[in-house]
Amino acid sequence: MSETLIKLRLFVDYDLVDGSAVLATDVQHNYLRNVMRRSVGDRVALFNGRDGEWRAVVSQLTKSRCLLTVEHYQRPQRLPPDIWLLFAAVKATAMNNIARMATELGVARLCPLFTEHTSVTRANTARIRANAIEAAEQTGRLNVPIVDDAQKLGDVMRKWDPVRNIILCAEKGPAKSFAEALSSNSYPGPWAVLIGPEGGFSQIELDALVKLPFVTPARLGPRIIRADTAAIAALVCWQNYFGDWT
Amino acid sequence: MSETLIKLRLFVDYDLVDGSAVLATDVQHNYLRNVMRRSVGDRVALFNGRDGEWRAVVSQLTKSRCLLTVEHYQRPQRLPPDIWLLFAAVKATAMNNIARMATELGVARLCPLFTEHTSVTRANTARIRANAIEAAEQTGRLNVPIVDDAQKLGDVMRKWDPVRNIILCAEKGPAKSFAEALSSNSYPGPWAVLIGPEGGFSQIELDALVKLPFVTPARLGPRIIRADTAAIAALVCWQNYFGDWT
Numbered sequence: 001m002s003e004t005l006i007k008l009r010l011f012v013d014y015d016l017v018d019g020s021a022v023l024a025t026d027v028q029h030n031y032l033r034n035v036m037r038r039s040v041g042d043r044v045a046l047f048n049g050r051d052g053e054w055r056a057v058v059s060q061l062t063k064s065r066c067l068l069t070v071e072h073y074q075r076p077q078r079l080p081p082d083i084w085l086l087f088a089a090v091k092a093t094a095m096n097n098i099a100r101m102a103t104e105l106g107v108a109r110l111c112p113l114f115t116e117h118t119s120v121t122r123a124n125t126a127r128i129r130a131n132a133i134e135a136a137e138q139t140g141r142l143n144v145p146i147v148d149d150a151q152k153l154g155d156v157m158r159k160w161d162p163v164r165n166i167i168l169c170a171e172k173g174p175a176k177s178f179a180e181a182l183s184s185n186s187y188p189g190p191w192a193v194l195i196g197p198e199g200g201f202s203q204i205e206l207d208a209l210v211k212l213p214f215v216t217p218a219r220l221g222p223r224i225i226r227a228d229t230a231a232i233a234a235l236v237c238w239q240n241y242f243g244d245w246t
Numbered sequence: 247m248s249e250t251l252i253k254l255r256l257f258v259d260y261d262l263v264d265g266s267a268v269l270a271t272d273v274q275h276n277y278l279r280n281v282m283r284r285s286v287g288d289r290v291a292l293f294n295g296r297d298g299e300w301r302a303v304v305s306q307l308t309k310s311r312c313l314l315t316v317e318h319y320q321r322p323q324r325l326p327p328d329i330w331l332l333f334a335a336v337k338a339t340a341m342n343n344i345a346r347m348a349t350e351l352g353v354a355r356l357c358p359l360f361t362e363h364t365s366v367t368r369a370n371t372a373r374i375r376a377n378a379i380e381a382a383e384q385t386g387r388l389n390v391p392i393v394d395d396a397q398k399l400g401d402v403m404r405k406w407d408p409v410r411n412i413i414l415c416a417e418k419g420p421a422k423s424f425a426e427a428l429s430s431n432s433y434p435g436p437w438a439v440l441i442g443p444e445g446g447f448s449q450i451e452l453d454a455l456v457k458l459p460f461v462t463p464a465r466l467g468p469r470i471i472r473a474d475t476a477a478i479a480a481l482v483c484w485q486n487y488f489g490d491w492t
Contacts, residue, residue, distance in 0.1 A: 101475045104469060106467065139470050140470045179487075179492060221485060222490055225350040229346075236478075237486060239467060240486070243467075245466065246425060
């Protein structure tokens with residue numbers, strides 16, 4: 001089996017057990033047949049977020065459908081660390097970068113937000129999810145991050161379970177560096193990272209956030225960095241101290 | 247002066263002294279007049295990588311040209327840390343991400359490379375530089391990273407000044423995590439980060455690289471991450487230990 005074949009991984013909704021059949025979605029069917037030019041007998045890897053990774057064989061491939069037969073257990077289910085990314089909705093290109101890169105960095109949940117300075121009026125959850133699935137397939141993860149519908153920052157904070165700490169990317173006001181804030185913290189519970197929109201949080205939002213007992217403000221260096229860069233940088237910092245990069 | 251006006255920053259080739267005149271380039275002229283709708287009397291900030299940041303006024307604005315007059319010294323020249331990014335040339339979208347995000351993260355020099363598994367045949371240095379200039383203007387830097395013409399990895403390593411340490415993003419073979427490799431290292435000299443192409447370095451390249459006394463291999467987590475994500479993640483790790491993020 002060539003290396004290319006092993007690398008072709010698909011996320012599916014089906015339960016995965018030895019000998020079970022999986023009907024490819026229209027997108028997967030088109031991808032396998034027309035983009036990757038696969039034929040009957042070729043192998044792919046399947047995962048569903050629950051049953052680990054399985055090798056499957058293309059057992060039927062016609063113009064109208066593609067059937068995969070599960071044939072070999074390859075890897076036990078393992079989850080990336082429990083880190084959430086809360087991020088203000090931004091324009092499509094930046095949003096695609098965030099969904100893809102955060103998935104590669106092992107994020108567990110993507111939570112788009114509307115804030116006072118958010119300039120976009122909607123967040124395309126279906127597109128975020130499609131980007132996250134594609135990235136999960138390519139990065140070798142065994143699950144896909146949960147993607148929430150976009151909510152207002154205030155609503156999310158009001159309902160927040162205080163057991164989950166938040167590290168807030170604060171562009172102004174007193175704040176330690178991310179490295180200092182994380183290395184001096186030994187909180188053993190779950191975490192989230194919170195990133196503002198291109199125009200930053202409003203002063204009212206920042207004042208309210210830093211008063212919350214579960215929020216730690218921190219700074220990502222001395223320069224102005226855009227929302228997608230900030231999201232990635234904050235996740236990398238967290239992975240270095242609390243995640244699976246250590 | 248509104249906040250929007252202060253935020254409009256332009257990189258120029260001219261020497262900047264009190265009262266001197268700066269002729270906007272065609273791109274800047276179009277940007278000021280047609281995109282940002284500026285008029286005579288409006289203010290912008292100028293920097294050239296040498297003379298700090300100056301406030302200037304739009305003193306003439308016609309269909310054919312825009313003249314700026316330097317009028318007030320705003321910030322002394324300061325440089326980001328001396329960190330270089332060596333990266334295998336990748337497709338345009340990923341290359342644009344690398345140029346923009348690395349500039350926001352304070353990179354001093356961008357060095358595109360051709361490696362064995364590099365799938366693109368040229369690196370558009372002019373476009374990398376245009377992205378770096380735009381990012382430098384928006385991120386608040388007072389210089390623009392140097393952008394090298396693309397060279398072969400082997401040629402760059404043969405001519406390498408061993409005073410500059412390299413942290414190599416290695417996807418396989420024995421390697422510590424980036425955090426471990428950097429936190430246990432106290433090298434006071436300059437550094438570079440080296441990132442491979444989408445297909446990774448070849449075994450021959452990796453074997454040759456890890457034999458070089460100035461190269462430290464390190465790993466960016468347990469997942470496969472794409473070239474642009476890797477470049478950004480590696481720079482963030484370096485900034486946390488040696489750069490201006492501490």
